[in-house]
Amino acid sequence: MRWIAVWRRNFLVWRKLVVASVLSNLxxxxxxxxxxxxxxxxxxxxxxxMSYMAFFAAGTLCSATMFTASxxxxxxxxxxxxxxxxxxxxxxxxxVIDDVVAxxxxxxxxxxxxxxxxILAVAAVAGLASSPLVLLxxxxxxxxxxxxxxxxxxxxxxxxxxxxxxxYMTLVMxxxxxxxxxxxxxxxxxxxxxxxxxxxxLYHGVELVRPLMAGRLPDDALLHVAVLLGYAAAxxxxxxxxxxxxxxx
Amino acid sequence: MSxxxxxxxxxxxxxxxxxxxxxxxxxxxxxxxxxxxxGAGKTTTLSxxxxxxxxxxxxxxxxxxxVPFRARQARxxxxxxxxxxxxxxxxxxxxxxxxxxRYFDIPENGIKDRIAGLLDFAGLAGREDARINTLSGGMKxxxxxxxxxxxxxxxxxxxxxxxxxxxxxxxxxxxxLRRLTQEGRTLVLTTHFMEEAERLCQRIAIMDRGRIxxxxxxxxxxxxxxxxxxxxxxxxxxxAWMERARSLAPRVERAGDTVFVYASDASPVLATLRGQSELxxxxxxxxxxxxxxxxxxxxxxx
Numbered sequence: 001m002r003w004i005a006v007w008r009r010n011f012l013v014w015r016k017l018v019v020a021s022v023l024s025n026l027x028x029x030x031x032x033x034x035x036x037x038x039x040x041x042x043x044x045x046x047x048x049x050m051s052y053m054a055f056f057a058a059g060t061l062c063s064a065t066m067f068t069a070s071x072x073x074x075x076x077x078x079x080x081x082x083x084x085x086x087x088x089x090x091x092x093x094x095x096v097i098d099d100v101v102a103x104x105x106x107x108x109x110x111x112x113x114x115x116x117x118x119i120l121a122v123a124a125v126a127g128l129a130s131s132p133l134v135l136l137x138x139x140x141x142x143x144x145x146x147x148x149x150x151x152x153x154x155x156x157x158x159x160x161x162x163x164x165x166x167x168y169m170t171l172v173m174x175x176x177x178x179x180x181x182x183x184x185x186x187x188x189x190x191x192x193x194x195x196x197x198x199x200x201x202l203y204h205g206v207e208l209v210r211p212l213m214a215g216r217l218p219d220d221a222l223l224h225v226a227v228l229l230g231y232a233a234a235x236x237x238x239x240x241x242x243x244x245x246x247x248x249x
Numbered sequence: 250m251s252x253x254x255x256x257x258x259x260x261x262x263x264x265x266x267x268x269x270x271x272x273x274x275x276x277x278x279x280x281x282x283x284x285x286x287x288g289a290g291k292t293t294t295l296s297x298x299x300x301x302x303x304x305x306x307x308x309x310x311x312x313x314x315x316v317p318f319r320a321r322q323a324r325x326x327x328x329x330x331x332x333x334x335x336x337x338x339x340x341x342x343x344x345x346x347x348x349x350x351r352y353f354d355i356p357e358n359g360i361k362d363r364i365a366g367l368l369d370f371a372g373l374a375g376r377e378d379a380r381i382n383t384l385s386g387g388m389k390x391x392x393x394x395x396x397x398x399x400x401x402x403x404x405x406x407x408x409x410x411x412x413x414x415x416x417x418x419x420x421x422x423x424x425x426l427r428r429l430t431q432e433g434r435t436l437v438l439t440t441h442f443m444e445e446a447e448r449l450c451q452r453i454a455i456m457d458r459g460r461i462x463x464x465x466x467x468x469x470x471x472x473x474x475x476x477x478x479x480x481x482x483x484x485x486x487x488x489a490w491m492e493r494a495r496s497l498a499p500r501v502e503r504a505g506d507t508v509f510v511y512a513s514d515a516s517p518v519l520a521t522l523r524g525q526s527e528l529x530x531x532x533x534x535x536x537x538x539x540x541x542x543x544x545x546x547x548x549x550x551x
Contacts, residue, residue, distance in 0.1 A: 008351060092299065
């Protein structure tokens with residue numbers, strides 16, 4: 001449990017900068033949710049049996065969680081690892097690189113969970129989620145956070161400079177957001193693209209959160225949870241492998 | 250038992266072997282200096298001794314623990330002052346120490362008094378709530394030293410502890426480091442300030458191109474490797490004078506427009522300089538820097 005000290009270090013920084021941090025993580029998704037929700041929602045009849053706003057709220061929860069986890073693990077993580085050399089300082093103490101990676105992954109997932117659960121709270125207040133089942137979306141948000149934090153940290157420990165992240169953002173995250181059922185149902189897309197979405201983690205987060213917010217238990221829930229857990233575990237293992245190579249070679 | 254022992258230490262990066270068979274023996278309680286030009290392999294050697302970089306060959310024992318195998322256990326009793334400050338810029342002076350203490354699992358209720366003592370030691374009492382970017386270079390260095398002491402270490406690694414500091418700040422650090430050795434702690438420092446090594450270190454190893462090329466007390470190194478007296482000469486006509494000096498002293502070197510004459514007795518050399526108006530000169534005792542330049546050469550390393 002040595003990684004907890006790393007988590008607490010990041011938490012203390014966050015606490016000092018909490019207003020700017022929460023604002024930047026929530027303003028964008030909420031503006032998008034209510035802007036698109038009202039604007040497009042007026043044009044659309046119900047989507048999958050719910051209002052467009054409710055449909056999109058579930059997508060927003062997942063994509064905001066994904067973006068927070070990814071930004072924290074990549075940009076902030078790289079700044080701590082490379083710019084400030086905070087990881088080096090931690091490694092003089094009786095911690096090893098595995099502890100640092102674990103602390104960073106769980107931290108980024110925690111911050112992402114806060115984004116997701118705040119959006120859930122706003123959605124509930126706006127009357128977009130009223131069933132007690134929505135509480136199950138909270139652990140799902142953490143799991144989505146873990147999956148993207150772990151994958152983001154692979155990018156971080158492989159990165160030589162900041163530009164490296166643009167490739168992942170532009171070539172992976174943006175298209176993934178388009179095809180994973182965030183803005184519109186994924187099954188409208190051609191089958192080959194659907195298959196790509198099903199291999200990626202975001203789709204499985206959306207497939208879990210949307211029914212829960214509508215007050216239903218999701219179909220194939222175990223499969224979706226397993227894919228997210230798989231990304232978290234495999235991403236964590238790979239991040240550790242590359243981090244060891246970077247730090248003790 | 251040695252506080253730090255390294256045998257046949259090797260490290261290769263690609264084609265270049267940056268550490269080639271280094272042997273170290275640091276006795277408990279001594280201040281040991283690892284000297285060498287830039288790129289000699291000092292920092293890599295320290296990093297291997299801490300278990301942070303894995304050696305390609307050799308054995309290390311740090312405070313009785315085999316490294317890297319039990320490096321984590323050894324680091325509980327070790328402090329590190331890195332070459333470049335990596336204090337946490339988002340934190341105050343106090344927060345830097347509190348957060349660092351957590352990495353050592355130091356109980357939080359016991360840390361308050363200890364931090365007050367460390368800030369006192371670092372000359373930062375009253376600056377607890379200052380942000381890192383408001384501190385001077387010397388203050389940051391002292392805070393880094395205080396941070397390295399948070400776990401009350403038996404041994405401290407310091408990579409160029411006073412590089413970039415002004416003389417006042419440097420003297421203050423030296424005074425604190427002497428206090429640490431008086432407390433019985435072992436110090437291992439790298440430096441390329443010979444004055445620093447001569448003042449602080451009981452024993453010195455000179456490292457170049459990945460190897461230890463000389464080791465001993467500063468006095469013994471000077472006695473063993475170099476003539477006792479030095480005359481530095483520069484001014485018009487130094488070239489012609491240099492030819493004369495060669496017959497009067499065992500070793501005569503030129504660097505730029507200065508001639509360095511090394512001799513156990515410099516009086517015949519000095520006699521040729523008296524009454525000269527063109528040449529100015531300086532007569533002094535040989536220092537560690539002369540040994541260093543003799544052993545590692547006068548060429549630039551960068």
